Amino acid sequence: MGKIFNNFALFAIFVACLGLFALSAFMVEQRKKEISIRIVLGLPFRSIYKLSTWDFMKLILISTAIAIPIGWYLMNR
Secondary structure, eight states: OHHHHHHHHHHHHHHHHHHHHHHHHHHHHHTHHHHHHHHHTTOOHHHHHHHHHHHHHHHHHHHHHHHHHHHHHHHHO
16 A cells, blocks of 8 residues: 555656646746847856746745645644
8 A cells, every 4th residue: 555655656746747847848938038138148057047947946945835834734643
């Protein structure tokens, strides 16, 4: 039973990662012109990377901050 739950948990994490990848690809496609103009003007790659990932990092941090206490409470209950 534990192996089944483990496999489904890994599958859920994999699907979530695919969703994040698709969302980031969509956002880059939407902001392609902005990114290319910033590249032409000489913005370093680190800044472009930070610009494109910061929106997702905020969402991940917020969801982690909500999920950890709820998970902790449910596991100790």
